[in-house]
Amino acid sequence: MAKYNDAKCRLCRREGEKLFLKGDRCYSDKCAYDRRPYAPGQHGRARKKLSDYASQLREKQKVRRMYGVLEDQFHSYYVRAEMAKGVTGANLLILLERRLDNVVYRLGFANSRSQARQLVRHGVFTLNGHKVNIPSLLVKVGDAVEVPEKRRTIPVLADAQQVVARRGCPSWLEMDAPNFKGLVKALPQRDDIQSPISEHLIVELYSK
Secondary structure, three states, rough: OOOOOHHHHHHHHHOOOOOOOHHHOOOOOOOOOHOOOOOEEEEOOOOOOOOHHHHHHHHHHHHHHHHHOHHHHHHHHHHHHHHHHOOOOHHHHHHHHEHHHHHHHHHHHOOOOOOHHHHHHOOEEEEOOOOOOOOOOEEEOOOOEEOOOHHHOHHHHOOHHHHHHHOOOOEEEEEEEEEEEEEEEEOHHHHOOOOOOOOOHHHHHHHH
């Protein structure tokens, strides 16, 4: 499967805001976006007025990169969101939030979504007692994500309690850090997603 292998900090600079792709580093003084808050490249400092299409495209790219999803997969999420009841833009974000790698990240088992994706692919977690290695799997209400006892010595997992205390856990999830277990209490709602996302621009882009 194809994936982005270049510097992640370039993506934050390109989108003009922090996407928190490198975990704790994004909160430190080492953050590349804090040091160079302009687009990469020779003309990165130039001020450009974006057209409506460019604004829509940038918003789509921002969300896609934030969740680490490739173009075809992102479009399939949009099609599914459009067919579901409710507001298409909100449905899209809720589907992305329900991905297993995002849930692992939200629970504090990983410092970034890319790290969470790697841990899932290596079979570190169980879902309802069964070993899983599919980052795109969508969780349901009542699902339990747990780290088997033999895997709990992995350093990044050992810091889960500190990560949850520092970053917080969404209200739709419940984290039992001492037992390395998380529970999906409810499906996420649009209000639970605090990232500055204008999902209506994505809907406008795909509606053309």
